[in-house]
Amino acid sequence: MTVLLRAQAAAAGGQWPVVVVGAGPSGVTAATLLAQYGVRCLLLDRWNGVYPQPRAVHLDDEVYRILDRLGVAKQFSAISRPSEGLRLLDRQHEVLAEFRRSHADGVHGYPQANMFDQPELEQLLRDELERHSAVTLLGDAEVTEVSQDGHGRVRVDFTDRRTGAHESVLATYVLGCDGANSVVRSSIHARMRDLRFEQRWLVVDIATDVDLDQWEGVHQVCDPRRAATYMRIGLARYRWEFQLCEGETAADFGSVQDVAPLIEPWTASVALTDLELVRVAEYTFRAQISDRWRDRNVFLLGDAAHLTPPFIGQGMGAGLRDAANLSWKLAGVLAGDLPADALDTYEAERLPHARFVIRLAKLVGVAMTRGGRAGNLMRRLLAPRVHQIPGIRARVLDSETALLRRSSLVLRPRVSRSLVGRLCPNAVLADDRRLDDVAGRGFAVVVAAEPTATQASSIRRRGAVTVVAEPGTELGDWLSRGRARAAVVRPDRTVLYATRDLDAAIRALPGFQATAAAAHAGPRATEAS
C-alpha cells in the first residue's frame, strides 16, 4: 500500500481503475482482493486510522474463508475465539432452542462461529493491505459527491478534513463502502428500503480476569420486558446487549454499579470490583436494504447496501461476502476477461441473500422482544421449528443457490442442481493442502478422474487449475453426492457449473487469463510495498 501526498493521489490517477469509498471491513476487503489481481485502487476514508469502537463480534466459517483469501486467517485465529453457538433462552434462562457450532475445522476449514474484537480485526486487515503497492489509502478524506459523466468516468469529490481543501479524482469504477449514511448511495439516488425493524439497544463491554463460567456461546434472552444478549468475545472480554426501555439512554448506565442489575444473571458470583466497564453505548438496530446496489459504474457494498440487526451475528460478514462476490468480477471485466454484464450478477446474487439474512435476524429479534400473548405464541411456535433447521448457515446457502441459478454467470446445470450456487468445500486434498490453497485466485475445475492431456491443457489455457477429487475422499464424495463428475468453481468458491461431462464443464469455463498470472502466483505471493 502506498500512502501518497494528497495532491499526488489526485494527480497520479488521471483515472483510477477503482476508487473505494470507506476503509471499514468491506472497503479494505474489496481493495485487498482487487490488489491481489493487480488492480490499482484509491481507498478514501473520512477517518485517519481504524475506527476504535467495536461493533461486530462474530463471523462464521464461510467468512473466515474470505479472511484466508485476504491472507489473514492465521493471524485471525490468534485474536478470535471459537464459539459453541447460539441459544434462545426464556425469561428464566431456560433453553428454548440451541444451534450448536463445531469448533473443529469443518467443511470450510475453520470453526463455524468465531468471536472477536472488531478494531483488532480491522487492524489486521489494514496491516495486510499495506503489503499491496496497488492500493493507495488516503485518510481524513471525506467524500462529498460521486458523479458519472455517461462515458464510463466517475468523478469523486472529497474534502481534506485537515485543511478543508476540496479535491477530486476520476475513476472507472467506484465502490461505496461508506456505511449506513452512505454518500455514495445518495449520489446514485438509491434509497434504503425500511424492512420495519427499529429498536434502541444498550451495548455494554466489560473486561474481567474472572471466568464468568457460562455456556461459551451467544445467549439470547427472549423477554419482552428486557430482551438481552450475552457473549464472551475474548479471553477477558464480555459483551452484553439490552433492549432499552422508553425514556432510558446510555447515560443511565455509566458505571459498573448502574449495569450490575442487568448483568447480574451472568455475574452473580463475581465482585463488582473485578469488573471493568470498557464502554457503554446506545445503538439503534435497524433492518434496511437499498433499493438498488448499482448505478452503471458505481456499486454499493456492506452497510451502504444493507443493515442487519445483530441477532444472528451476520452483519459485518455480509459486507465481506459482497466484496468477495464483486472483486473478481470487477478484476475480470477490467482485464477484458469477462463481459461487462458479469457485473449485473453482483446485485442479482447478493441482494436476495442479504435480504434473507436480514429477515432471519429480524425474526430472532422479534422472537426476543415481542410482548403479550402474540409474543408468547410466536416463541412457542418458533422454538421447535427453528430447532428443525440444521443451522442458520445452511439456510443461507439454500437461498443463495436459488438466486445464483438465475444469474448469467451460472449456466443452466443439466445434471447437478444441488451443487450449483453453493460453496465448494475447502476440502483437504491428497497432498494435505486444502482446495483454496491449490485453486488460488482463479477458477478451478474439480474432477472425479484425471483429465486427458487435451482436457488438462484446455483447462490451463483458460487460466484455471484442475483439482482431482478421488472417489472416497471428502471432495470425491461431495461430487458424487451431487451426481456430478466435474464442477467449475469460481474464484469466490461458488460452484458455477456441475455436470457428468468434463468437456461441457470446460466449455463453461470463462477464460480468466489476465488474472491467471496473479492466481498462479498463489494466495500468499502478494507484492510488498
Ligand SMILES: O=C(O)/C=C/c1cccc(O)c1
Ligand atoms: O449463530 C451463531 O453462532 C452466532 C450468532 C450471534 C453472534 C453474535 C451476536 C449475536 O447476537 C448472535
